[in-house]
Amino acid sequence: MSLLSDDDISKIILYGEEAFPYLQMPGRGSEIEESISWDIVYYLRTITVDKGPIKTPSPQERAERFKEPLEKRKDILHSLLLTLSWHIGRWKGICRKRVSE
Numbered sequence: 481m482s483l484l485s486d487d488d489i490s491k492i493i494l495y496g497e498e499a500f501p502y503l504q505m506p507g508r509g510s511e512i513e514e515s516i517s518w519d520i521v522y523y524l525r526t527i528t529v530d531k532g533p534i535k536t537p538s539p540q541e542r543a544e545r546f547k548e549p550l551e552k553r554k555d556i557l558h559s560l561l562l563t564l565s566w567h568i569g570r571w572k573g574i575c576r577k578r579v580s581e
Contacts (some may be wrong), residue, residue, distance in 0.1 A: 486521050493517040 484492075491499050494517050496507030508517075537545065 486518075486525070489521045489524065490514070490517045493520055 492503065492505075492507075493512075494507050494509035494514060496505045497503045498507055
């Protein structure tokens with residue numbers, strides 16, 4: 481919330497994905513008046529706590545954090561590919577057998 485201006489929040493409420501395509505949220509401008517959207521903005525500002533700028537992990541921290549899950553995913557993907565290639569090979573054999581009959 482601290483990264484958005486009051487005007488941005490109001491536009492998000494009113495226009496949704498028309499103004500911000502990445503939101504995947506419909507706007508409510510046809511259902512509520514602009515003054516009500518501003519009331520919502522003021523209400524949101526009263527209930528949120530500003531924690532300051534968001535700290536994102538460095539590329540090294542991110543790589544270390546996701547290193548193990550990536551290795552697990554590679555093993556799972558490898559076994560899935562082996563299973564899939566076995567099924568494709570079996571299916572090709574069945575098709576060749578039917579064609580030759």
